Amino acid sequence: MPKVTVPGHGSFEVQEGTKLVLALEDNGVNILHRCGGNARCTTCRVEVAEGDFGDLTPIEQQAFAAKGVTDELRLSCQVRVTGDVTVTPIMTVEKNNMDAGPRPSE
Ligand code: FES
Secondary structure (H helix, E strand, O other): OOEEEEEOOOEEOOOOOEHHHHHOOOOOOOOOOOOOOOOOOOOOOEEEEEEEEOOHHHHHHHHHHHOOOOOOEOOOOOOOOOOOOEEEEEEEEEHHHHOOOOOOOO
């Protein structure tokens, strides 16, 4: 099974094809997902240090453009884990003192 590593948190294995936002949340990383996984809020964005999620999808490009996010980030509600990755969530319940938001669909 692919391994997800979050610096400062640790590593865990997830079923191949798991949506990244759920892989994180279900393993104790309280990442925000304020729009419920609909590519609107960008609060689920992560920095990818290692691993590959393929090309930025058009829906991610649109979401980032709409929010003025220009860094090399991915929306964890729009990508799935298919191999080992190392990611850092940009916004979390603890860091931003906000409720995570509605749970994204599988
Ligand atoms: S963009 Fe809102 S949860 Fe991913």
